[in-house]
Amino acid sequence: MNSSKRSEQFPTADHDHQTCVTHALQEAEDFCLQQGLRLTELRHRVLELIWANHQPVGAYDLLEQLTHEGRKAAPPTIYRSLDFLLENGLIHRITSLNAYVGCNHPGLNHAAQFFICEACGQAAELDDAKIESVIARDAKRLGFTVEKRTVEVAGICAHCKLRPNP
Amino acid sequence: MNSSKRSEQFPTADHDHQTCVTHALQEAEDFCLQQGLRLTELRHRVLELIWANHQPVGAYDLLEQLTHEGRKAAPPTIYRSLDFLLENGLIHRITSLNAYVGCNHPGLNHAAQFFICEACGQAAELDDAKIESVIARDAKRLGFTVEKRTVEVAGICAHCKLRPNP
């Protein structure tokens, strides 16, 4: 049985990607309805594209995908949608890639960690409380109030290690 | 007694900054001599500027500082020096700021963590083995081979919390 979520671990080649996109969109719609947020057609489409890309994707890639389907779009078009999706926890920004990826746990205020494969470009989203607590401990020792955490680990995923030549 | 190192914790206002710059430069010179690396005048000056700025500083800021002192410089001038300094562990790049900061432990191959104050702009460099080991454990569970870690925590430092209005 395949998970309908993308990135709690690295997805296998045979996972049902259409289902995971559909599921994520459904969750987002439900979440926005609950919260009284306007998931407009544009925002919905941007979120769908992000999930459909199936890995962290750049703003200008998304922009090109939007214009290729006939929509009038300029950089602010995409950045404003990204801002909305970020603010409401529907996507994450991967700082080290300048790229955006769907969030696996929309609604939960969580600090995610990312493991990013340099071979296939996919990213696994973790939410390891242990990392959080170690950071919190260090912060306490420094007298530092944490606002935002960025934990991104680059390397090679298990699938790519086995693959002959990706 | 004031530490001659900048960022094992957030520096106090009264710390001897000139000494910490001088010390860092001396360490870099020694290290490059040992390793047979050419710390050219340009690279030396860039490293000095980075330390003198006393907090993460952008490439174009450095560029401006160079040109203001009469040197001919264009973006590649600065980026090439930054590349040299990064490759040889003399500075770090703070991904979330697109900025560069002197390394406290040149020569040691270490994965640093940064605590970045959003009020004063200063960054503390930690090297917490515990964070490393937790990341390593997660990586092992995923079958992931780690190449590079990025751990950056933004927030407010102890000094700025006490300050009335920075």
Add this chain to the structure above:
DNA sequence: TGCTATATTGTTATATTATAACGTAACATC
């Protein structure tokens, strides 16, 4: 319903960060 305030999107221009490509100068090694 129609009015009005607000939120969203369109549009143009520009800021910020970084690299490509190619030529010249310095240096090092023989």
Add this chain to the structure above:
DNA sequence: GATGTTACGTTATAATATAACAATATAGCA
């Protein structure tokens, strides 16, 4: 001192992101 290599100069451009203002759509209310 000829030659290969490394570093630097120079021009152009790529990639990412935001400012500023106009037009449109939506929501809430009279």
